[in-house]
Amino acid sequence: MDWNKTKTIFIIVFAILNVFLYSLYVNRYTEVKRIDVQGETKIEERLKMDGITYPKLPEIETASFASGEVWVFDPKEVKDAKGQTLRLTDDRGTIVGVPKEPVSIKGEDGKLDFGGLLDKYVKNGSDYKLWKADEKKREAVFFQTIDSLPFYFNQSSTLTVHWNEALEVTDYQQRMMDEIVLFNQEKDLFPPIQAINALYSRGYLKTDSTITKVEMGYSPLVQLTKTQVFAPTWHIHVKLNDGTSEDFFVNAVDGKVLDKLPEQIIEEDG
Amino acid sequence: MRFSVLASGSTGNSIYIENDEHAFLVDAGLSTRKLEKLLGEVGRDMKALDGIFVTHEHSDHIRGLGVTARKYGVPIYANEKTWKAMDGLVGNVPAEQRFVFDMETVKTFGSFDVQSFAVSHDAADPMFYIFHENGRKLVLITDTGYVSDRMKGWIREADAYVFESNHDVSMLQMGRYPWNIKRRILSDVGHVSNEDAAVAMSEVVSEKETRIYLSHLSKDNNMKDLARLSVSQTLETCGIRVGEYVHLFDTDAEQPTELVPV
Ligand SMILES: [Zn+2]
Ligand SMILES: [Zn+2]
Numbered sequence: 238m239d240w241n242k243t244k245t246i247f248i249i250v251f252a253i254l255n256v257f258l259y260s261l262y263v264n265r266y267t268e269v270k271r272i273d274v275q276g277e278t279k280i281e282e283r284l285k286m287d288g289i290t291y292p293k294l295p296e297i298e299t300a301s302f303a304s305g306e307v308w309v310f311d312p313k314e315v316k317d318a319k320g321q322t323l324r325l326t327d328d329r330g331t332i333v334g335v336p337k338e339p340v341s342i343k344g345e346d347g348k349l350d351f352g353g354l355l356d357k358y359v360k361n362g363s364d365y366k367l368w369k370a371d372e373k374k375r376e377a378v379f380f381q382t383i384d385s386l387p388f389y390f391n392q393s394s395t396l397t398v399h400w401n402e403a404l405e406v407t408d409y410q411q412r413m414m415d416e417i418v419l420f421n422q423e424k425d426l427f428p429p430i431q432a433i434n435a436l437y438s439r440g441y442l443k444t445d446s447t448i449t450k451v452e453m454g455y456s457p458l459v460q461l462t463k464t465q466v467f468a469p470t471w472h473i474h475v476k477l478n479d480g481t482s483e484d485f486f487v488n489a490v491d492g493k494v495l496d497k498l499p500e501q502i503i504e505e506d507g
Numbered sequence: 508m509r510f511s512v513l514a515s516g517s518t519g520n521s522i523y524i525e526n527d528e529h530a531f532l533v534d535a536g537l538s539t540r541k542l543e544k545l546l547g548e549v550g551r552d553m554k555a556l557d558g559i560f561v562t563h564e565h566s567d568h569i570r571g572l573g574v575t576a577r578k579y580g581v582p583i584y585a586n587e588k589t590w591k592a593m594d595g596l597v598g599n600v601p602a603e604q605r606f607v608f609d610m611e612t613v614k615t616f617g618s619f620d621v622q623s624f625a626v627s628h629d630a631a632d633p634m635f636y637i638f639h640e641n642g643r644k645l646v647l648i649t650d651t652g653y654v655s656d657r658m659k660g661w662i663r664e665a666d667a668y669v670f671e672s673n674h675d676v677s678m679l680q681m682g683r684y685p686w687n688i689k690r691r692i693l694s695d696v697g698h699v700s701n702e703d704a705a706v707a708m709s710e711v712v713s714e715k716e717t718r719i720y721l722s723h724l725s726k727d728n729n730m731k732d733l734a735r736l737s738v739s740q741t742l743e744t745c746g747i748r749v750g751e752y753v754h755l756f757d758t759d760a761e762q763p764t765e766l767v768p769v
Contacts, residue, residue: 302730420732459677459733462740466733
């Protein structure tokens with residue numbers, strides 16, 4: 238056998254093999270890179286492609302956790318009530334008020350206006366912010382706020398108002414928190430666009446829906462013996478194509494999508 | 508005696524204890540440069556150290572140990588199993604600086620009595636220390652999954668505690684740690700929660716002035732304000748009025764507590 242010839246053949250075969258392997262490698266490499274690039278498509282663009290729009294996002298970068306204690310109403314306050322009759326529940330945690338004179342909630346252009354009730358009848362009424370008014374059920378739900386940020390679906394700080402056909406308040410039920418403090422340590426927040434992304438990537442946002450509101454508030458986190466602790470929370474309100482709307486909540490510190498808040502479930506069951 | 512918690516938390520732990528004759532560290536879980544800086548902030552110098560007592564071989568307790576030992580020639584104390592476990596983690600510590608501090612024994616340094624006791628933690632042979640001087644008692648206890656009756660016996664009626672208050676249980680359960688880490692933290696050999704720490708505290712404090720430093724707080728599953736609220740409310744439900752004779756203090760991952768007498 239001609240050893241020289243054999244050697245040449247070997248060299249040529251290996252050279253071809255090398256070229257082949259190299260081309261395989263290059264292909265793989267660019268493929269991987271392409272996938273990477275696709276993965277990096279900005280959330281903004283992906284939302285656009287799915288027809289999901291959102292408003293100008295809040296520019297809050299840090300926030301504190303908050304804590305509060307359940308307010309226990311004073312029976313004396315109930316007895317001395319003017320212009321309304323008040324009743325306390327056994328645990329003194331809920332007050333039920335019935336105005337003696339009609340209090341109208343009829344606002345301009347057919348809108349509801351609860352200003353009169355909140356100002357004159359409800360204790361610390363200006364701290365409550367309207368969450369939802371259901372005109373069919375004739376019921377409105379308000380959440381207590383701190384620095385105008387609401388405590389979402391926190392049972393111990395909601396106000397519920399009912400009215401009659403003439404748009405006059407029939408009664409209201411109030412629970413209140415007291416000793417609300419913000420924790421000293423400010424935490425860096427999960428940016429609102431990332432909160433939207435968290436919803437999007439879990440399939441919560443349907444195509445062609447419109448995010449109409451992104452707001453900051455608080456959601457219940459921990460219940461201590463006396464005190465409740467709240468986490469900064471993004472509230473994202475979404476209008477769907479069919480006219481219905483949905484509300485989502487994302488923990489603004491760790492980006493976790495909150496399952497339905499406990500009271501929200503209760504409300505739906507009830 | 509006087510002490511300062513130089514740094515506390517999963518990023519690094521070190522506690523400085525001194526009297527007029529001696530100066531010690533318990534653990535050196537930060538880089539030597541950081542330790543120098545922190546000690547400088549309470550007006551003290553690494554050169555004056557007479558020894559470092561090691562609790563266990565986790566990196567948040569020994570990160571700066573090797574370098575500090577070599578740079579300053581400080582004697583290092585740890586039990587046999589911890590020495591073995593630290594092998595390869597701290598580099599070479601010269602033989603004349605290696606000392607064995609057995610579990611549940613007392614070593615005397617002048618007027619200081621230093622006592623070691625076992626905790627329940629996932630390390631080779633974890634132990635913490637109690638410093639006694641002139642009838643005053645300082646207890647250091649972090650990195651334990653729970654506080655057993657045996658531990659409670661050792662740590663009873665101290666004048667000051669550096670007490671673990673690692674996490675809030677519900678925050679941990681809701682948080683985004685993987686399940687295996689959550690399980691480790693909540694296990695008997697992990698870390699002690701705010702409430703469990705408070706219940707243990709309520710069983711060991713006496714009716715004298717007691718300072719409690721809440722320590723080794725989890726960065727993700729706790730907050731200073733939350734730990735303080737939680738511990739003080741649990742203590743109060745156990746009949747201890749916080750602020751009267753029991754006083755709670757924060758510790759920080761990057762800032763030393765004031766150097767105060769015990
Ligand atoms: Zn450890
Ligand atoms: Zn540790």
